[in-house]
Amino acid sequence: xxxxxxxxxxxxxxxGRIMAVTIxxxxxxxxxxxxxxxxxxxxxxxxxxxxxLIDDAIEKLxxxxxxxxxxxxxxxxxxxxxxxxxxxNIFCTSIISDIENILIQNGYSxxxxxxxxxxxxxxxxxxxxxxxxxxxxxxxxLSITAEKLNNIIDREIPIVLIDRPVRGANCxxxxxxxxxxxxxxxxQLIIHGHKRIGIICGPRDIYTANExxxxxxxxxxxxxxxxxxxxxxxxxxxxxxxxxxxxxxxxSDNPPTAVFVTNYEMTLGAVMAINEKNIKIPEELSFxxxxxxxxxxxxxxxxxxxxxxxKLIAETAADILLQRLKGNGEKTTVMHRLKTELIHGDSICRxxx
Amino acid sequence: xxxxxxxxxxxxxxxGRIMAVTIxxxxxxxxxxxxxxxxxxxxxxxxxxxxxLIDDAIEKLxxxxxxxxxxxxxxxxxxxxxxxxxxxNIFCTSIISDIENILIQNGYSxxxxxxxxxxxxxxxxxxxxxxxxxxxxxxxxLSITAEKLNNIIDREIPIVLIDRPVRGANCxxxxxxxxxxxxxxxxQLIIHGHKRIGIICGPRDIYTANExxxxxxxxxxxxxxxxxxxxxxxxxxxxxxxxxxxxxxxxSDNPPTAVFVTNYEMTLGAVMAINEKNIKIPEELSFxxxxxxxxxxxxxxxxxxxxxxxKLIAETAADILLQRLKGNGEKTTVMHRLKTELIHGDSICRxxx
DNA sequence: TTGTAGGCGTTATCAA
DNA sequence: TTGATAACGCCTACAA
Numbered sequence: 001x002x003x004x005x006x007x008x009x010x011x012x013x014x015x016g017r018i019m020a021v022t023i024x025x026x027x028x029x030x031x032x033x034x035x036x037x038x039x040x041x042x043x044x045x046x047x048x049x050x051x052x053l054i055d056d057a058i059e060k061l062x063x064x065x066x067x068x069x070x071x072x073x074x075x076x077x078x079x080x081x082x083x084x085x086x087x088x089n090i091f092c093t094s095i096i097s098d099i100e101n102i103l104i105q106n107g108y109s110x111x112x113x114x115x116x117x118x119x120x121x122x123x124x125x126x127x128x129x130x131x132x133x134x135x136x137x138x139x140x141x142l143s144i145t146a147e148k149l150n151n152i153i154d155r156e157i158p159i160v161l162i163d164r165p166v167r168g169a170n171c172x173x174x175x176x177x178x179x180x181x182x183x184x185x186x187x188q189l190i191i192h193g194h195k196r197i198g199i200i201c202g203p204r205d206i207y208t209a210n211e212x213x214x215x216x217x218x219x220x221x222x223x224x225x226x227x228x229x230x231x232x233x234x235x236x237x238x239x240x241x242x243x244x245x246x247x248x249x250x251x252s253d254n255p256p257t258a259v260f261v262t263n264y265e266m267t268l269g270a271v272m273a274i275n276e277k278n279i280k281i282p283e284e285l286s287f288x289x290x291x292x293x294x295x296x297x298x299x300x301x302x303x304x305x306x307x308x309x310x311k312l313i314a315e316t317a318a319d320i321l322l323q324r325l326k327g328n329g330e331k332t333t334v335m336h337r338l339k340t341e342l343i344h345g346d347s348i349c350r351x352x353x
Numbered sequence: 354x355x356x357x358x359x360x361x362x363x364x365x366x367x368x369g370r371i372m373a374v375t376i377x378x379x380x381x382x383x384x385x386x387x388x389x390x391x392x393x394x395x396x397x398x399x400x401x402x403x404x405x406l407i408d409d410a411i412e413k414l415x416x417x418x419x420x421x422x423x424x425x426x427x428x429x430x431x432x433x434x435x436x437x438x439x440x441x442n443i444f445c446t447s448i449i450s451d452i453e454n455i456l457i458q459n460g461y462s463x464x465x466x467x468x469x470x471x472x473x474x475x476x477x478x479x480x481x482x483x484x485x486x487x488x489x490x491x492x493x494x495l496s497i498t499a500e501k502l503n504n505i506i507d508r509e510i511p512i513v514l515i516d517r518p519v520r521g522a523n524c525x526x527x528x529x530x531x532x533x534x535x536x537x538x539x540x541q542l543i544i545h546g547h548k549r550i551g552i553i554c555g556p557r558d559i560y561t562a563n564e565x566x567x568x569x570x571x572x573x574x575x576x577x578x579x580x581x582x583x584x585x586x587x588x589x590x591x592x593x594x595x596x597x598x599x600x601x602x603x604x605s606d607n608p609p610t611a612v613f614v615t616n617y618e619m620t621l622g623a624v625m626a627i628n629e630k631n632i633k634i635p636e637e638l639s640f641x642x643x644x645x646x647x648x649x650x651x652x653x654x655x656x657x658x659x660x661x662x663x664k665l666i667a668e669t670a671a672d673i674l675l676q677r678l679k680g681n682g683e684k685t686t687v688m689h690r691l692k693t694e695l696i697h698g699d700s701i702c703r704x705x706x
Numbered sequence: 707t708t709g710t711a712g713g714c715g716t717t718a719t720c721a722a
Numbered sequence: 723t724t725g726a727t728a729a730c731g732c733c734t735a736c737a738a
Binding site: 373375376377386388391392394395418419420421422423424425426427 | 714715716717718
């Protein structure tokens with residue numbers, strides 16, 4: 001049978017290496033031309049008898065289009081690049097998992113990259129994605145410049161930023177109202193009579209960290225409360241700093257009666273410290289954490305937590321990108337600023353005296 | 354300046370769309386031939402004056418090799434496909450993050466795919482990766498067949514399996530000794546005098562779940578203890594089932610005095626249940642969980658936990674793949690069965706009476 | 707409906 | 723050292 005012959009040729013084409021089956025093979029097998037096969041694959045019309053012939057050949061030979069070669073020609077890869085700071089952060093992975101799901105339903109595949117919270121690698125990975133001819137990009141940026149982003153956008157590769165904006169970048173952005181998330185959380189503590197409220201912030205150069213600190217400061221201002229800078233601790237959004245900063249706070253001369261921790265990992269660390277030091281929540285310390293409902297529930301007592309609408313962030317980002325890809329996007333770029341929710345647990349109590 | 358001209362040409366090449374700068378452009382700009390530029394890019398020798406000329410042109414024009422086109426020619430993409438069941442599992446993401454890091458240091462990029470624990474999608478994503486011309490694959494398989502894998506391996510695309518083997522697949526595998534991990538954990542409970550030990554297993558069709566159950570059964574056998582099938586609960590490796598199964602166990606007519614939960618998510622759920630029901634650990638129930646040291650520490654009392662050597666899994670898998678890529682690999686495939694560790698917390702106590 | 711031919715950006719062969 | 727030229731696998735006018 002001629003299919004066997006073709007396969008044999010393939011098999012021994014290059015010193016035993018089995019090559020991929022190409023349109024050319026299908027053409028040879030069917031006796032039709034490459035152009036005809038290609039057209040059929042892309043939805044063109046062929047005679048019924050040829051259709052059967054081609055289908056049969058594709059099946060028998062196990063032909064698969066080489067999307068790379070196709071992309072080289074069409075300048076479209078039907079894949080979206082996703083760029084995040086780290087894979088070890090449930091906030092990131094949860095969102096991109098949802099994004100991926102939506103994109104797949106729309107015929108797009110994704111290439112997920114993490115840049116290990118490293119600005120240099122962020123650049124490199126971005127270039128890598130461009131090199132892979134992605135049709136669009138969803139990114140949670142760290143230190144990428146607007147110029148770089150605009151450069152890509154000028155190449156007609158749409159970009160949607162999540163979680164953090166880049167000033168001057170000409171692209172859509174989906175994030176949450178971090179400022180008021182923080183404002184509302186701290187306000188809860190104030191309402192419960194707390195005067196000395198500690199905050200464990202993220203790195204000063206990260207947008208969300210700044211916004212959350214701003215909220216803390218503004219609510220103090222609005223309630224005409226003075227801010228004690230000793231109560232403001234700067235962590236690095238990682239578990240250990242949450243642990244260390246909390247211990248710093250309770251060991252200080254004039255410790256706070258309540259603490260607000262501004263991301264998930266640091267909340268984890270803070271809880272570890274609290275357990276280790278046998279601090280009673282909320283009697284000895286009122287506590288509000290951030291992100292990840294699951295953890296809030298397994299800790300006893302259940303924590304009050306600021307929760308970001310991760311699913312909605314994912315949906316919004318994916319939808320916007322799909323619109324841009326279709327060319328339906330608005331002329332101007334949009335900033336979606338979604339609202340967070342404050343989940344009430346049992347970790348806040350009224351301050352005594 | 355002629356660079357401006359070239360850029361202008363590019364800019365208006367196709368109705369305003371900015372095209373990528375190619376070798377051709379660099380050739381034009383320098384007055385050299387495409388072949389020479391290409392050779393230089395790939396480490397060939399050129400005259401010093403031309404070297405400067407080319408470097409200058411590349412810089413000015415912002416040239417980047419089109420890795421797709423290159424891959425089309427070389428049949429190498431310098432990218433590795435990584436295929437995992439889900440991105441919402443710290444065990445998975447932690448491992449692939451480490452793997453990625455090692456691969457990058459060796460000049461490889463990665464394409465990370467999750468198949469959302471769906472066998473059909475697992476197939477599709479695998480095809481997607483092949484379509485992207487990956488040079489190798491690291492996968493945590495679900496229901497992929499040996500035939501399919503061998504097919505890929507025959508194309509000289511090496512595959513390394515992690516966490517779970519595929520019987521009959523001709524590829525290297527890195528996993529842990531799940532059986533003895535479980536054996537040792539349950540043995541601890543037996544040593545502490547427990548006679549009725551509950552186990553919350555994973556799905557029957559998942560390799561690791563079976564192995565962990567086998568360990569439970571074998572240690573019972575070795576200690577000549579009868580197994581009460583009511584104490585064996587089958588979850589689905591997700592949090593909620595951990596929660597439900599634990600409640601099932603404690604609500605049963607003859608509840609266990611100790612429980613072993615066999616993965617991270619279910620441990621999380623079980624702890625939630627324990628907190629909710631106000632069960633005192635270890636007085637009322639001895640407890641051993643699985644994976645993720647961080648969580649074990651934030652829960653009070655600290656949990657005894659079976660810990661997998663995730664970093665080592667990552668290193669081993671990456672190293673093996675790199676060897677195969679270099680062609681240094683052994684002729685035969687290897688199965689690396691790494692050992693787990695049992696971290697002792699305060700969640701086990703001697704049974705009374 | 708089908709086929710021919712040219713090109714996408716790169717690499718590789720072989721003269722020059 | 724350099725440069726024409728032919729691939730790689732696919733798509734797409736245009737012609738038959």
